Amino acid sequence: MEEGNKIMITKRKLFLLIAGIAVFSMVAGGMFALYAQSQMADEASLYFRLFRDTFYQAYSRYVVAPDPQKLIYGAIKGMLGSLDPHSQFLDAKTLKDLKVSTQGSFGGIGIQIDIRDNVLTVVSPIAGTPAAKLGIQAGDRIVKIENVSTRGITTDGAIGKLRGQPGTEVTISIQREGVDQLMDFTITRANIEIKSIPYSGFVKNKIGYIWLANFSEKSGPDLGRAIQSLENQGVKQLILDLRNNPGGLLNEAVEISSNFIDKGSMVVFTRGRLPDANRDFKVASDPLYGAKKGTMVVLINQGSASASEIVAGAMQDWDRALIIGQTSFGKGSVQTVIPLGDSIAMKLTTAKYYTPSGRCIHRDNSAWQSGEIDIYDDDTTKAKLDKLNNEGEEITKDTTGSDSLAAKEVFTTVGGLKRKVYGGGGITPDVKVDLPLLKKLESNLERKTLFFKFAIKYTVVNKDLPQNLEVDASMLAEFKKLLADEKFEYTEQEFKESEAYIKKAVKRELLSKLYGDKAMTAFLLEGDLQVQKAVELLEKHKDLNKLLQTGQNK
Template sequence: MKNRFSKSFIILGIGLILVLGIFAFVKTKTVYAQKGVSKFQYLEIFSDALDIIERKYVEPIDTKKLIQGAIKGMLNELDPHSNYMDEKSFENFKTEIKGEFGGLGITIGIKDKVLTIIAPIEDTPAYRAGLKAGDKIIKIDGKPTSNITIDEAVNKLRGTPGTSVTITILRSSMQKPFDVTIVREIIKVKTVKFMKKDDIGYLRLTQFNESASSELSEALDKLKKDGVKGLILDLRNNPGGLLDEAVNVASIFIQPGKTVVFTKERNEKNNMYLKSKNMSVSEYELPMVVLINGGSASASEIVSGALQDYKRAVIMGTTSFGKASVQTTFNLSDGSAIKLTTAKYYTPTGRSIQGVGIKPDVEVKSGEIVYKEDNMNIRESDLENHLIGDEEKKNITNNQISDNKTINDNITFSDLDKIDFDKDLQLKYAYDFLKGILIYGKKTN
């Protein structure tokens, strides 16, 4: 989502209409009537309604609050991603883009008119509390969330670090709703996490904020120096972010000058073709798997869609969220803003994934692998006085030298994350797939 904070959108206030005077108003309305447009007629109705409310409501009213409510109502009639942000919400929005904010650490949306978690952000209170993509938030601190807007929900969920909020969750796998009390923290989102197992590099991108492509480039540079020969890019539960950063991330893996995404506005004269840039780190030569799921949205779908269209990577996992629209932020004169859907985007081959998502090349359901030890089989090495081979001698010697050697000695971590290649079903598929490609590439004639 590209932010154009330099733009401004001035609200046509009721006072302005009154100042125009009867003659000017009638003249303007006549011009619009000739064009078959009744905009000013509706504004006159709005003015009448506002006047009645101000004069007749049982208690004094805040006119600004009414006008803000009217703007929210207008935007609610459009689509789930167009909304009004008051001054506080707008400041929160700008802070979140920079990758640090106070709250729980979840991305939320309205699905089937219910406040729904799109994805929890890793290493946050919400993630540690076990909240999942698809969970429905039906109450916040005991108050129902029916008819709540996204910004209203954000304001209720965020707050002073150290304070708590109780949310009531409805989960499809549970028979009854349940409460989760979470203590708010300053959310410092670590955008990129990486590690290496054998000769496979693993990169997890948690969101597309202002530092996404630079952090990813730095991680790739370290992995490249460490001699990786294949890459796994994990975009699971990545809710998206900035359009520019989606293009920058795709540019790391696609040769310069190729279309990453193109957007169509209502006026097709303003269509844009966003092409890959010449990034400092280029990894087009390495075999690659991209992992996605239902929590992969927006910018994640731009990247995975482009890599899929160019056959640059094998897309693996489950179908993504299906958001293919671009939002632009317009400043208003009082410090508030509106976030408006201004375009639809398409993958390089012209696919629209709005509402359908990116379908993986290899579908792998999420799951945890449970290993069952089979003690019934007897191997040659179990036989008494068996002939000891050369490799077995080496193994015996190595075990005598280091009894504390673990199965994960060949894994290096960038932080304290415990990413388990042997239990995460989708990740294991991706790893085994790349290992097979690398082995096949070494075949001799």
């Protein structure tokens, strides 16, 4: 009798579910008809019935009773995935992650982590956070979280356990180089800010440098403070580094551009299928660092995408800055987040964006399949989300496609100089500066994180190295001992050919371990070829028009 009741209950649930889908099908068909009253609507209604029938057969006849949520979620993911790589279904976890990336903060302990040698490892504690205050160090191996082994854990899995509401506690067990016993730390979570600007300062004389790493809600105010700080120190010229910045909120791209471009100027405009997707974005206030205050260079590479390309494109089109580096990614579409329930949503491509000169820098090629590089319609996305509650020399290949100018559509700048600029495949720099490829030995050393491991081991004994340290012969000998311990194979000829790179990489990791990421970044900028080119041209041309005329696109 009990088994019969279970069958009846299951059948009843199935009936209600199918009935609900059928009703939704009819409503959807009616909505399509009201909206379009066309053959297209009838065709869509027909395909919806096909979906309903397919779901019914899978749900009722599959060898093992399937989870209806998984069936529906899987179907939605497939449907949106067929449109483009950036339209997607956002389940509760994905939506939460999106909120973190756009809001620029989360509850956590303040460490950057990675899996190194199959062990969860602290790459770097974030200055000023609970973990840093308790003495968590780069290289610490997290072997337990809440007394549960981390063996086999993924980075995402660890993040899920370490993050939580500010004020709550989490206990981690640390294995540290040079310490025999495990070290237990009970850490009170706090609100952790994601830095939009990891570094700002001066690279030479009065040439300021700002590294903008992402576009979140905090990026505009953060940039304003960075500019003001440099101005207080007498900045005369400025480098804005957008390399490897994957983008983010559209309105933040407009706000960033507004710091440099005259009031009333167009920053970007969007065009889509529906009227509400057609919008113009203009500068609403006087710039904080306008053309009269100093010349500028913007750095881009193939990792600069979406919102980064809006800023670079606007600066180039208005003849406000010289663009140096490599052709950008070419991600020229806008995504809108549409709620589907209390904790789920869909992210849908609703428009393409255009620079002030009318360029669409959207690139159609296989590189699109490789990443989650998106720009979000801030006016709609932020409110709905609230409601729903490395370094340059490691780039070994330009994957963004051909840089041939002959294959690109030609436009002219709107700032007065009428320089040639190009559309149809990312932002083409005015001055192209490629970076050297890594040799095989260098690539293998980086891939196996051996520079990082050396810094962790070496600083156990050598804790008082000066910030202006030099990597000498004795230090290289110690590095070779580590390679022997790790059974890493190489030839002396290979080592000799890569010695300059090895010295630089060793110093990089030692500075990061002993003095933090800012000291490391300042050191890396000294040898950065694209930054060096920017400094060279800024020193040579104090006049903006003369600086811009040095570009290849004039």
